[in-house]
Amino acid sequence: MAFEAYDEYEQSEKLRQWLRENGLSIAVGIVLGLLLIFGWQQWRSHRAQHRAEAAARYDALQMAADAQQTEQADTLTDQLMKDYADTPYAAFAAGERAARLIDKGQFDQARTALAWAEAHAGDAALKSLFTLRLARVDLAQGKADAALARLGTLPAGTYVALAQELRGDALVKLGRGSDAHAAYAAALAALPEDAPQRSLLQVKLDDTTPAGGSK
Amino acid sequence: MLTKLREMFSGWVSKVVFGLLVFVFSFFGIESYFVARTDTFVAKVNGHEVSQQDFRTAMDNFRQRALQQSGGKLDGSYFEKPEVKRQVLDALIDRQLVLQAGDKLGAAVSDAQVRDAIAAIPAFQIDGKFDDGTYRAVLASQGMSPLTFQERVRSDLQAEVLPQAIGASALATDADVDAYLRLRGQTRDIRYALLPAPAVGDGAVSDDEIAAYYKAHPSDFMNPETVALQYLELNAADLKVDATVDDESLRKRYEEEKQRFVLPEQRLVSHILVKVPANATPAQQKAALEKAQKLDAEAKAPGADFAKLAEQYSDDLGSKRQGGDLGWISKGETDPAFESALFALQKGQISAPVLSSEGYHVIWLRDVRSGQAKPFEEVKDDLAKQMLDSERERKFSEVAGKLTDLIYQDPSSLEPAAKALGLTIQTTPPFTRSGGAGIAANPKVVEAAFSNGVLVEGNTSDPVELGPNHIVVVHVAKHTPATPKPLAEVRDVIRQRVLTERAEAAAKQRADALYAKLRQDGDLAAVAAEAGVQVQTAAGVGRDAQQPDAALVEAVFRMPYPAGGKPGTALVPLAHGAFALVALDAVHAGDPAKVAPAERAMLRQQLARLYGTEAAREFIAALRSGAKIDVAEDRMQ
Numbered sequence: 001m002a003f004e005a006y007d008e009y010e011q012s013e014k015l016r017q018w019l020r021e022n023g024l025s026i027a028v029g030i031v032l033g034l035l036l037i038f039g040w041q042q043w044r045s046h047r048a049q050h051r052a053e054a055a056a057r058y059d060a061l062q063m064a065a066d067a068q069q070t071e072q073a074d075t076l077t078d079q080l081m082k083d084y085a086d087t088p089y090a091a092f093a094a095g096e097r098a099a100r101l102i103d104k105g106q107f108d109q110a111r112t113a114l115a116w117a118e119a120h121a122g123d124a125a126l127k128s129l130f131t132l133r134l135a136r137v138d139l140a141q142g143k144a145d146a147a148l149a150r151l152g153t154l155p156a157g158t159y160v161a162l163a164q165e166l167r168g169d170a171l172v173k174l175g176r177g178s179d180a181h182a183a184y185a186a187a188l189a190a191l192p193e194d195a196p197q198r199s200l201l202q203v204k205l206d207d208t209t210p211a212g213g214s215k
Numbered sequence: 216m217l218t219k220l221r222e223m224f225s226g227w228v229s230k231v232v233f234g235l236l237v238f239v240f241s242f243f244g245i246e247s248y249f250v251a252r253t254d255t256f257v258a259k260v261n262g263h264e265v266s267q268q269d270f271r272t273a274m275d276n277f278r279q280r281a282l283q284q285s286g287g288k289l290d291g292s293y294f295e296k297p298e299v300k301r302q303v304l305d306a307l308i309d310r311q312l313v314l315q316a317g318d319k320l321g322a323a324v325s326d327a328q329v330r331d332a333i334a335a336i337p338a339f340q341i342d343g344k345f346d347d348g349t350y351r352a353v354l355a356s357q358g359m360s361p362l363t364f365q366e367r368v369r370s371d372l373q374a375e376v377l378p379q380a381i382g383a384s385a386l387a388t389d390a391d392v393d394a395y396l397r398l399r400g401q402t403r404d405i406r407y408a409l410l411p412a413p414a415v416g417d418g419a420v421s422d423d424e425i426a427a428y429y430k431a432h433p434s435d436f437m438n439p440e441t442v443a444l445q446y447l448e449l450n451a452a453d454l455k456v457d458a459t460v461d462d463e464s465l466r467k468r469y470e471e472e473k474q475r476f477v478l479p480e481q482r483l484v485s486h487i488l489v490k491v492p493a494n495a496t497p498a499q500q501k502a503a504l505e506k507a508q509k510l511d512a513e514a515k516a517p518g519a520d521f522a523k524l525a526e527q528y529s530d531d532l533g534s535k536r537q538g539g540d541l542g543w544i545s546k547g548e549t550d551p552a553f554e555s556a557l558f559a560l561q562k563g564q565i566s567a568p569v570l571s572s573e574g575y576h577v578i579w580l581r582d583v584r585s586g587q588a589k590p591f592e593e594v595k596d597d598l599a600k601q602m603l604d605s606e607r608e609r610k611f612s613e614v615a616g617k618l619t620d621l622i623y624q625d626p627s628s629l630e631p632a633a634k635a636l637g638l639t640i641q642t643t644p645p646f647t648r649s650g651g652a653g654i655a656a657n658p659k660v661v662e663a664a665f666s667n668g669v670l671v672e673g674n675t676s677d678p679v680e681l682g683p684n685h686i687v688v689v690h691v692a693k694h695t696p697a698t699p700k701p702l703a704e705v706r707d708v709i710r711q712r713v714l715t716e717r718a719e720a721a722a723k724q725r726a727d728a729l730y731a732k733l734r735q736d737g738d739l740a741a742v743a744a745e746a747g748v749q750v751q752t753a754a755g756v757g758r759d760a761q762q763p764d765a766a767l768v769e770a771v772f773r774m775p776y777p778a779g780g781k782p783g784t785a786l787v788p789l790a791h792g793a794f795a796l797v798a799l800d801a802v803h804a805g806d807p808a809k810v811a812p813a814e815r816a817m818l819r820q821q822l823a824r825l826y827g828t829e830a831a832r833e834f835i836a837a838l839r840s841g842a843k844i845d846v847a848e849d850r851m852q
Contacts, residue, residue: 051323087321095384102386122320125837129830133386140388157840159833162826169394197825203398206773
């Protein structure tokens with residue numbers, strides 16, 4: 001009740017003095033706080049807009065690719081890789097570029113695009129996906145050993161079915177039939193029961209039956 | 216008075232009030248720290264809760280879809296199975312994982328994408344176009360605001376972003392296609408020796424053996440479960456209709472529906488078309504008109520042959536060969552401009568050129584078949600029958616409705632319904648799950664009879680439709696569970712089976728011994744000679760070959776390759792205890808170069824799609840293994 005002991009004039013004087021001493025820091029605090037809130041919101045809306053732009057460009061890229069407008073697709077891909085590398089769309093666009101290049105037999109350029117996607121994947125599971133695709137290109141270029149080595153770098157338990165099938169393909173190429181057989185068996189075990197590629201994988205498995213029969 | 220108030224509040228009253236407030240505010244809500252919070256989530260994915268409400272909605276959607284796909288054949292209890300519930304929950308968890316990964320990585324859905332997706336939903340469209348009024352009305356009828364719905368669509372789209380992008384960027388190489396084609400076109404050269412099926416001897420089978428077999432295979436010797444039904448049948452054709460059909464009411468109806476008995480006027484037409492392209496220049500249009508006018512003049516000239524002109528000059532590929540003949544046409548079948556010109560012509564006249572959306576037509580009206588009303592006398596019987604039929608149908612749906620109501624009121628017996636509606640309770644003889652005679656020949660009736668509600672709970676079935684306006688409701692009269700057949704009855708069958716098994720076991724033993732030799736020496740000729748059978752050869756056997764034997768071919772493609780100068784070998788069991796000893800001499804890979812580029816491109820796309828789908832699945836599996844997921848199975852309601 002100390003404050004009430006003063007009369008009104010003294011009270012107001014006290015208040016003024018207090019304000020003189022602390023007014024600046026209060027004002028700075030309020031401004032800072034407002035800036036922080038405002039800035040946070042700005043940043044969030046900027047980020048959302050940035051992502052939406054990337055999504056829209058990626059959409060346009062899909063349409064261009066479906067319509068076989070390669071030039072436009074390439075322009076959009078470049079744009080995504082340059083300005084939107086912090087979104088997953090850039091990596092996917094690079095991956096699609098690689099698929100187009102592979103259709104034309106340009107493996108080395110496809111490899112570059114996939115390596116870029118691998119480096120910018122932003123997530124371990126996505127990164128492994130592009131590693132897997134690089135291994136597929138290795139094998140397509142006849143580098144079965146390189147493909148095997150690359151598949152070996154995948155974290156255990158990721159993309160088991162796809163990776164083991166590819167491993168089997170590489171091992172067949174190297175003439176290691178019974179190792180391939182084991183790899184195909186592992187791939188088949190990892191595939192869901194209703195996966196349509198089971199029959200193809202079964203054929204690969206049967207084709208590598210070792211002399212002692214399948215285990 | 217204010218002073219007084221002020222004094223009072225500066226005194227003890229204010230202190231008490233203030234103290235109370237402090238107490239209330241500091242302890243309000245504190246119980247939540249002491250009382251254990253009751254969790255309500257069904258699953259928790261990295262801290263995000265999947266609520267029971269979400270789960271129920273997902274379950275409802277799944278149920279609807281599954282019922283639709285199975286044509287309503289799935290039993291309600293299917294959706295109560297824990298593994299089915301778990302499957303639905305797993306889909307929800309996967310969705311949450313993908314949403315979180317998308318958010319972390321920076322996937323987004325633009326407003327335009329949401330708008331397009333909503334506009335593409337048929338339920339919101341009128342004549343194939345999005346309609347805002349319909350949109351709001353449909354949402355309102357489901358108690359949803361446009362904003363809620365937009366967010367739902369957005370999150371649906373968002374959950375698709377990553378899987379779709381993974382699929383779209385999937386790749387397959389020529390090497391993959393070649394590997395596939397080499398396998399697909401592979402052929403194999405084999406030699407084989409057939410060990411024929413053993414003859415079933417007439418040896419002695421002891422009673423003990425028979426008894427043991429009977430005991431070991433109880434399900435083979437059962438009288439199947441049967442059910443006999445009581446049923447009420449309601450058929451519109453049997454209903455008595457007491458409506459009187461007098462001439463007066465018939466005549467009245469005839470007047471009302473007169474146009475039904477009038478044949479529309481038809482006109483027999485030929486035409487010559489001078490085509491005008493859709494985006495024709497004025498010059499082109501003019502040239503076409505001039506050409507049409509010239510043809511028109513030629514056709515109108517005395518002695519002209521319209522058909523020949525059409526054949527020569529018409530641009531209408533469909534009618535050109537027939538001399539421009541379009542056949543009989545009635546109103547409302549052709550272009551409006553064409554039609555009005557056609558119906559203005561007199562029989563035998565040729566029109567001036569008429570412009571339709573296709574171009575200029577020169578039209579020749581060859582004949583007219585005028586519309587005539589059938590007289591009352593001619594249609595009287597038909598009308599009477601129709602009136603009776605519709606009256607009968609009305610009565611049928613009335614009685615059927617009553618019947619359904621009565622069954623719902625008392626599903627335990629058919630008596631009340633039979634009494635109230637004057638129907639007789641009929642019965643069927645007992646029949647099995649594969650059906651019987653009479654109404655039991657109808658699969659829908661059999662299904663209803665053996666359904667949970669009817670057979671186990673003893674209720675009357677829902678109405679089963681036997682045909683149009685023909686239903687039955689069934690009730691179990693007698694249910695006989697499956698019973699074992701007495702041993703004496705099946706004794707001979709068992710004896711035969713034991714003999715067969717004996718013979719086949721002996722044959723297998725012999726085949727195994729021969730195969731062991733074959734495997735060791737790789738010499739099929741010697742083994743076949745020992746068995747006293749011929750060696751046969753088949754070269755270039757393909758995967759889908761039906762010769763020499765489909766089962767044999769399938770086994771041949773599972774054999775190991777020949778190696779170290781020895782053929783690959785296998786023992787292949789065939790039907791009835793027959794065996795084939797097989798030696799694989801050579802494997803020829805298919806030739807990828809023989810496949811056309813178009814097919815290769817298609818195969819590569821197919822492979823890429825398969826790899827893409829699998830990659831998306833395994834991507835989610837990878838997310839799942841790195842996530843913290845709690846599932847509360849007990850709350851999966």
